[in-house]
Amino acid sequence: MAKPVVYVTRKIPDAGLKILRQRLTVKHWDSEDAIPRDELLKNVAGVDGILCTISDKIDKELLEAAGSNLKAISTMSVGETHIDKQECDRRLVHVANAPEVASDSAAEFTVALVLLTARRLLEGMEAVVSGEWGPWRPMWIVGFEMVDRTLGIFGFGRVGFGVARRLRPFNVGKIIYHDLFRAGYADQVDAKLVTFDTLLNESDILCICCNVTAQTVHAFDKEAFSKMKAGSILVNTARGTVINQDDLAEALDAGIPHAAALDVTEPEPLPLDHPLMVHPRCIISPHMGTATMDTRINMAVAAAKNLDVMLLGMPDSGENWL
Numbered sequence: 090m091a092k093p094v095v096y097v098t099r100k101i102p103d104a105g106l107k108i109l110r111q112r113l114t115v116k117h118w119d120s121e122d123a124i125p126r127d128e129l130l131k132n133v134a135g136v137d138g139i140l141c142t143i144s145d146k147i148d149k150e151l152l153e154a155a156g157s158n159l160k161a162i163s164t165m166s167v168g169e170t171h172i173d174k175q176e177c178d179r180r181l182v183h184v185a186n187a188p189e190v191a192s193d194s195a196a197e198f199t200v201a202l203v204l205l206t207a208r209r210l211l212e213g214m215e216a217v218v219s220g221e222w223g224p225w226r227p228m229w230i231v232g233f234e235m236v237d238r239t240l241g242i243f244g245f246g247r248v249g250f251g252v253a254r255r256l257r258p259f260n261v262g263k264i265i266y267h268d269l270f271r272a273g274y275a276d277q278v279d280a281k282l283v284t285f286d287t288l289l290n291e292s293d294i295l296c297i298c299c300n301v302t303a304q305t306v307h308a309f310d311k312e313a314f315s316k317m318k319a320g321s322i323l324v325n326t327a328r329g330t331v332i333n334q335d336d337l338a339e340a341l342d343a344g345i346p347h348a349a350a351l352d353v354t355e356p357e358p359l360p361l362d363h364p365l366m367v368h369p370r371c372i373i374s375p376h377m378g379t380a381t382m383d384t385r386i387n388m389a390v391a392a393a394k395n396l397d398v399m400l401l402g403m404p405d406s407g408e409n410w411l
């Protein structure tokens with residue numbers, strides 16, 4: 090029987106390709122850069138499966154271009170907002186993401202942004218380079234410590250929990266979270282479920298770690314910012330759409346929240362002249378929350394296994410493989 094054909098839309102770690110090549114015929118866009126849309130539409134014609142990344146829009150047009158052989162889409166990401174899942178369902182195309190393997194790097198990076206922002210590290214480093222660094226001054230670029238602060242987490246899944254677990258030993262005073270569900274593991278870090286308003290009112294450090302859903306899109310808007318605490322910092326490593334960015338720029342101008350760190354924006358990249366890009370109390374990183382070599386390899390392996398299993402079922406070699 091001919092092997093199913095899959096299309097990989099980007100250069101991915103070899104470990105993932107090696108898995109795919111065991112039982113599948115692999116066609117590949119072997120480049121660090123995203124495949125141009127017209128090439129993608131051409132190259133997926135007739136394939137059985139696609140391994141994609143968050144920058145490939147998997148919509149009706151693409152599914153049509155792939156044609157009726159297509160049975161599975163595996164994304165090398167946690168997020169799935171680039172995939173029209175309804176359209177996939179309608180065509181009986183299976184979809185899988187790779188959520189487990191990226192949580193540690195995302196949580197670690199969120200903590201890095203929290204510390205960077207609370208301790209104003211970038212300002213200090215910029216002052217060194219610009220020659221502003223003079224004799225030691227006690228009140229120059231003072232930030233705040235985690236000790237006794239209230240850490241708030243919006244979306245208490247793997248990443249939110251990971252942030253709480255990592256910051257607990259910094260002796261934060263209290264951990265509160267808002268989610269649709271009470272998370273059983275919240276007890277492990279002594280985190281308390283609160284309403285959205287309480288999260289906004291009480292958090293000194295507010296980390297956005299949620300999925301994108303109808304409830305979370307633009308959850309952080311003018312009204313939400315008006316309820317945040319003076320001196321608080323806001324960190325978003327989830328998705329840009331959770332924040333209304335124009336409202337955030339205005340809120341930062343008005344002083345609450347005091348500062349923000351965003352690893353995700355809408356769109357990405359954010360135009361250089363966007364008010365948040367030039368705001369002195371907003372740090373923006375280029376969507377690198379899961380960018381570690383370990384995680385990239387694990388994501389490629391997970392995405393490759395997902396695609397293989399969706400197309401062919403579990404291999405005979407069985408349990409040791411997954």
Ligand SMILES: O=CC(=O)O
Pocket residue numbers: 143165166167168169191379
């Ligand atoms: O943002 C990264 C991902 O969704 O994996």
